[in-house]
Amino acid sequence: MSPKKVLILGLLLLVPIFLFLFLKGFGTNHYALPFYYPEVDENTEMPIVRDGDTxxxxxPDFRLVSQEGKAVSQADLQNTVYVANFFFASCQDVCKKMSAQMVRVNEAFRNNPQVKLISYTVDPERDSVAVLKQYANMYQxxxxxxxxxxxxxxxxxxxxxxxxxxxxxxVPGTVPDFIHSEKLILVDKEKHVRGIYDGTNAQDVDRLITEITVLLHSYQQNEK
Structure with a gap:
């Protein structure tokens, strides 16, 4: 990659961070991410509230296998915020766009162990461990x-x-014989969904990067 391209990539990755610092500069940052999917009482069809909180x-936990052939569960994401998406390796369009945006997220938080990413294949019959390993290597x-x-x-x-x-x-009878979401999902350390983003839209992924920074800041504030 040329020095010019590296410089442009670096500046793009810094934009969400500068935006967060700009917003914070107006005083105490009161911006907080929403929580998604309240649990609903099956009888009343109303959100469940305990101790005054929804x-x-x-x-939920899962037991799957990584590109390294190792067992993976929620334990591997413990004490992290993470971004999840669903893809398949032979996809030539949407998944490549999503993976390129996931690379941006990965680069923005490469040195922060509190942030991880997880990509679930929706084509497990074809996407073996070896295929996933090759795909992962494509995106370093x-x-x-x-x-x-x-x-x-x-x-x-x-x-x-x-x-x-x-x-x-x-979706039997179609090629491929399934459909999957193009969303990137932000999950906090307590395993709650805190954001949903268009994984093919760079501007929406800018928002994701900014909101990861906001979420990490909220944990820092709570630790004080």
Missing amino acids: VFQKI ADPAKWLFVTGPKKEIYTLAQTGYKVAAVE
């Missing part, structure tokens, strides 16, 4: 930072639909 759904993904995972299709699709609340659906 209870929000958490991303450090397996300690960015996980690509495969496993039983039913488990992955159920996790997408009922955990992350995004599309992952089999």
